[in-house]
Amino acid sequence: MNTLRKHLPYIINSFNYKYDNGRIEGINNKIKVINRVAYGYRNFNHYKNQILLHFNLKAIGKGTKQSNQNKSCPKAA
Template identity: 50%
Template sequence: MDLSSLFRETARRCFPKAEIVADSFHVVQQATRAMENVRKRVQKDLAKGRRKYFKRSRKLMLMHQNQPSPKQLEQVYGVMGSKDVHEAKKRLSDWFMAVNAADIGEFTECARTYADWMEEILNIFRTGLSNGYTEGCNNRIKVIKRNAYGMRNFERFRKRILHCMSS
């Protein structure tokens, strides 16, 4: 699931024996948002010419793994690339120490979220599960909905979704 405390509490109440797994995309997204918020905060204090360059450097700052990227974000990618739960736990611990040493507010908030979701994040490596398929289905349905703008018959809309999802 994504990192929604409402979803987690509902799952815990309705399925008390279920093992809740955070979705890796949403875990990485937290760190990416933290990096983006740092970039925006720093950008505000720059001179106009440098601000434009910094704004264009956004994609460079968010590149993945073997390409240039800031240390905290690179470490999150490293955590998500762990082979097992023990390696992930060690890398996550190293990331927490780096975030504490850097004392960057946006990443401190991200670390708080990770600490709150630690069990669910580590379950990614215990189970190997992802909600990528579900996210893909939701995206396909949204595209169908956008293309069907103005369709008044819900049953026809439902059948169209079922037909498109079965192919």
């Protein structure tokens, strides 16, 4: 009963809000599997690219911020 009383506000919040961390837990699990399978990678960039490829993500480069800022900021006349 003490454990239930201690965690009761969090349990109530889980019913009140639709958010959970299931998606993040799944991503972490996939990364751990890739890590076990990809033990032989010599280069961290290859490992990182495998993760990005698996989740269809795009890498953030140094020039990405500049190109996004130029597109979103209108030029003054």
